[in-house]
Amino acid sequence: MAAQGNSSPDCLYDAVVVGAGIQGSFTAYHLAKRGQKTLLLEQFPLPHTRGSSHGQSRIIRSAYPEDHYVAMVKEAYRQWEELEAKSGTPLRSSDFKSQVALRRASSISLELH
Ligand SMILES: Cc1cc2nc3c(=O)[nH]c(=O)nc-3n(C[C@H](O)[C@H](O)[C@H](O)COP(=O)(O)OP(=O)(O)OC[C@H]3O[C@@H](n4cnc5c(N)ncnc54)[C@H](O)[C@@H]3O)c2cc1C
Numbered sequence: 001m002a003a004q005g006n007s008s009p010d011c012l013y014d015a016v017v018v019g020a021g022i023q024g025s026f027t028a029y030h031l032a033k034r035g036q037k038t039l040l041l042e043q044f045p046l047p048h049t050r051g052s053s054h055g056q057s058r059i060i061r062s063a064y065p066e067d068h069y070v071a072m073v074k075e076a077y078r079q080w081e082e083l084e085a086k087s088g089t090p091l092r093s094s095d096f097k098s099q100v101a102l103r104r105a106s107s108i109s110l111e112l113h
Pocket residue numbers: 018019020021022023024041042043044050051052053054057058059060
């Protein structure tokens with residue numbers, strides 16, 4: 001069962017998260033899911049290109065010697081799927097060609113060896 005918020009009548013939010021990159025957005029999303037009244041603050045209008053989270057392509061690897069990292073990657077995939085289902089929006093593509101196309105579109109060179 002999700003935890004309930006701790007708001008007193010004088011308290012507007014249970015949690016304030018500064019920065020809506022992937023880390024802040026993830027944190028705020030999960031706080032809200034747990035019933036916490038959450039405020040997510042971002043300095044620029046979203047989406048923007050002035051954080052590390054911006055961009056169309058990312059690499060995710062699961063080849064780690066530590067079991068807990070592998071478990072975290074599996075859980076992250078599960079949560080991406082859950083978010084896609086909830087939002088009704090495909091958020092990922094594992095199609096390598098489209099990744100290359102996106103990189104070309106962003107003028108990022110990709111060398112294959
Ligand atoms: C070019 C590039 C490629 C990368 N590729 C990969 C990859 O392929 N795979 C991978 O796993 N990782 C990759 N990374 C790393 C990954 O993107 C970052 O680790 C991750 O995005 C960091 O997220 P973040 O939320 O911590 O920071 P950010 O995405 O930078 O978000 C921080 C946010 O906080 C906001 N902010 C800051 N200060 C304030 C303030 N005072 N008030 C309000 N808002 C504020 C900023 O505007 C920003 O939106 C890449 C990074 C870069 C730069």
